[in-house]
Amino acid sequence: MESAEVQLRILLDGVEQVLPAAEFEEKVTAAARGRRSPLRAKFGMDPTSPDVHIGHSVILRKLRAFQQLGHTAVLIIGGFTAQVGDPSGRSATRPRLTADEVAANARTYLDQVGRILLPERLEVVDNADWLAPMQMADVLRLMSQMTVARMLERQDFAARYSHGRPIAVSEFLYPLLQGQDSVEVRSDVELGGTDQTFNLLVGRDLQSAAGQPPQSVLTMPLLEGLDGSAKMSKTSGNTIGVGEPAHEMFGKAMSLRDELMVKYFRLATDVHPDEVDRVASGLAAGELHPGQTKRRLAREIVTLYHSAEAARQAEERFNTQFVDRSVPEDIPEFALGEQQEWFLPSLLHATGLCASTSEARRQTRAGAVRLDGETLADATATLARGDLAGRVLQVGKRRFVRLCA
Amino acid sequence: MESAEVQLRILLDGVEQVLPAAEFEEKVTAAARGRRSPLRAKFGMDPTSPDVHIGHSVILRKLRAFQQLGHTAVLIIGGFTAQVGDPSGRSATRPRLTADEVAANARTYLDQVGRILLPERLEVVDNADWLAPMQMADVLRLMSQMTVARMLERQDFAARYSHGRPIAVSEFLYPLLQGQDSVEVRSDVELGGTDQTFNLLVGRDLQSAAGQPPQSVLTMPLLEGLDGSAKMSKTSGNTIGVGEPAHEMFGKAMSLRDELMVKYFRLATDVHPDEVDRVASGLAAGELHPGQTKRRLAREIVTLYHSAEAARQAEERFNTQFVDRSVPEDIPEFALGEQQEWFLPSLLHATGLCASTSEARRQTRAGAVRLDGETLADATATLARGDLAGRVLQVGKRRFVRLCA
Secondary structure, three states, X not given: OOOXXXXXXXXXXXXXXXXXXXXXXXXXXXXXXXXXXXXEEXXXXXXXXXXXXXXXXXXHHHHHHHHHOOOEEEEEEOOOHHHHOOOOOOOOOOOOOOHHHHHHHHHHHHHHHOOOOOOOOEEXXXXXXXXXXXXXXXXXXXXXXXXXXXXXXXXXXXXXXXXXXXXXXXXXXXHHXXXXXXXXHOOOEEEEEHHHHXXXXXHHHHHXXXXXXXXXXXXXXXXXXXXXXXXXXXXXXXXXXOOOOHHHXXXXXXXXXXXXXXXXXXXXXXXXXXHHHHHHHXXXXXXXXXXXXXXXXXXXXXHHHOOHHHHHHHHHHHHHHHHOOXXXXXXXXXXXXXXXXXXXXXXXXXXXXXXXXXXXHHHHHOOOEEEOOEEOOOOOOEEXXXXXXXXXXXXXXXXXXXXXX | OOOHHHHHHHHHOOOOEEEOHHHHHHHHHHHHOOOOOOOEEEEEEOOOOOOOEHHHHHHHHHHHHHHHOOOEEEEEEOOOHHHHOOOOOOOOOOXXXXXXXXXXXXXXXXXXXOXXXXXXOEEEEEOHHHHOOOEHHHHHHHHOOOEHHHHHHOHHHHXXXXXXXXXXXXXXXXXXXXXXXXXXXXXXXXXXXXXHHHHHXXXXXXXXXXXXXXXXXXEEOOOOOOXXXXXXXXXXXXXXXXXXXXXXXXXXXXXXXXXXHHHHHHHHOOOOHHHHHHHHHHHHOOOOOHHHHHHHHXXXXXXXXXXXXXXXXXXXXXXXXXXXXXXXXXXXXXXXOOOOEEEHHXXXXXXXXXXXXXXXXXXXXXXXXXXXXXXXXXXXXXXXXXXXXXXXXXXXXXXXXXXXX
């Protein structure tokens, strides 16, 4: 096992907060010196959507760092908590998912998570196994361990309460369920985003009450979406799914807002922290070209989930699509959604490239409409989703949209 | 069945609030005219102490009125909710009872309640039967039906929250459990004290959500303790238990504060409302003697739970104890508690009759200590609880205490 100093440098890199710091250092030191067993590092993911994206990967990669240092990663798939809905950072009660939706999402998670975590020193558990069978008396015991006032100190609850936005009583249960998970898996440290701090600390309380040493809490910064918005989701097209094809990843990374480049280098790639510092100062001094730097970022991300060769090919394809045809690199995206076929005039209208379907027909007949550079002349064409995804749709010389799946 | 008009006059007598009034009248009218089945009138009692007292009887007697008119009384023994603890009107979280304590209390309840309710048209159920087996998912469904803001509108919660006194999250569950009871028993009307209004209205919401016609809510005024304090309990010695012996009841009724006499006539006896009005105006005009009126009240109460003959004997015994020996009627009480034997000097000190056990020994040796008029000369005597209960302990000519079990 690596020395405590090396371990702490790796584990604390990029971390926002460690609570309490001295306790965590003591645990790592004891493990490094063989005075205690390796740490059990917990991370819980609620399968509320079918996709694991680059935002989740910030913490999943930190979890892998624990594994690489000989500790155990305990990944909790929140089969039960996903049905409740984590209210953290929310301004309204989440719609509740059905057990079937949750189960379907959970199945897709494991495959995607496997691209990041190591298969050894990994425990994957579903909290429905212990939460669902709990009976009323257990729930009461859990609820009696927390006060209403402390719940309302949480920033998100406080804001909703003071603005008169409803909070369902059931939402108060969420942090307690997450804390109960820590008791069940006997975690030594729990990882989470900064918006999870409250929930993670509840775990400490419940473990202490159950006679366990309380877990340390390690929070990671939240990654903004590619467009800079706080909320990252596949449906808003502002994230990169860890299971996406290489060329999709590359194209999406290239649409990142310039000012987020350094943060993405730091949190979404394996580039060494010192090198990230050099990139940051190079960009600030104007010594590095932003476009070239973003290409490097895109290659790093693709390499992480696919390979260096896949990254090279993705860049080549990107060049054919954009550079060789003078398509600007930061054009808007359009998500094709679930629809299997698109009527060309409807698509041109839906993407905003044309103001109406009649303008769309006019432009098509005038030969102004192209897909990846090829003219589409049939104004009544119906195109399959598979033939559209990943391509650039263009009207005239200056209007472009990148179509994504 | 009596006419709707007669029924409403009886059922609404002494009632504080009916919510909503028109709906309740419509239900009673429909039942009286045979257009619907008799009403199911629900009352829930949590067996949090072993004794049913005259405060509970206000509502139990109203419940009997429903029975007498052909409706069904549904008495819920809160085997489960007693373990949670009703936070209504509380300024702090209640200590939680164990299942064993609750079960022991519940056994004593049925016997006492049987002195008031009719055995026919009576359903007695325990809410542990349906609440205890509820699983986490059911609890969540229940909790998602109520908002935090609405809970905090409750006066008692609001006061505790604004004064920084802790409210356990589990306390938010109580009104929902009580409401769930209404769904389970399909109640048409629920009775409760005025401090129960919020909980009773929650029952309406849950029934509506479950597709049932919502129960009407009928609240009764709260009876103050004999000493005028809001909280009535056997341990504070300010109430009359419905299972107590006749002479205890009589003596306790005589210790009632004068200004509460009319309220006790109205809520704790079967004296006709018109007659109570006459008593009230007679007392106000000075035409009725307060002491004589209180004796009548005491007789009425004893007659209700024992018999007219028992009331007569109790009054006779009271006369021997007090009047014949010029003992004032409103002397303080001392609760003997669970202790089976009392060392006389300790008792004299504990009751406050003597400032110390050495003063107690001096007074005893001086022949100044009497029990029901008999001199106690042995300063080292140990007296059995059974020989003390119900008697008057006296030091000198002016210091008295009535010892109660």
